[in-house]
Amino acid sequence: MNRLKSDFFEKPAINLAEDLLGKMLVRKTDKGLIKGKIVETEAYVGEEDLACHARFGRTERNKAMYGKGGLVYIYLIYGMYYNFNIVAGAEHVPEAVLIRALEPIEGIKLARENLKNYGRVRADKDILSGPGKLCAALNLDKSFYGEDIASSKKIWLEDIGGAKPVVEKSKRVGIDYADIYADKLWRLSIKGNKFVSK
């Protein structure tokens, strides 16, 4: 396997968000492996980005974002969903990439089990599409906060090669309050991929 190491994450969030498209996210649970290809991401770009959780500076909640590239920044939203982010850039630079959707590759049955008490899921394409669902399906929670994805035994990324995907850019979701930053095209997806959310 060709695992991504720390240096891969030491770049601005916008570049990382693009480079992560087409990479394989691997989650090792005690019941087996779940693999999915990243097809949709969003970049959150530091304290001046009014949609970024770092917009009020460093707090207890967002401190992982100030860590080195490759750390996991996970948080609870709407009191019921987790959102999974990978920290980008150098230490002290609060940038991160939200993983919004995966194309299921392996461990689909296991992912469905994890979603059992979640809501109704119909097709395979609905299992990992959407940041909240994706976390539930991969069994990701607060215990992954600050985990280093470059060295963790429970979650990591692999470069599976292949052609560089065609990237589609659009506005980020659910951040209308972010003024001019609400219009930035910092949501990236693989053009035409069925597994992109929404």
Place this chain on the structure above:
DNA sequence: ACATGGATTCGCT
């Protein structure tokens, strides 16, 4: 301590 509101999702129209 406590009010506030959110990087969502599903189901109904």
Place this chain on the structure above:
DNA sequence: GCGAATCCATGTT
């Protein structure tokens, strides 16, 4: 396309 569900962590909204 819209509204409700739902509840924890945050704290210049």
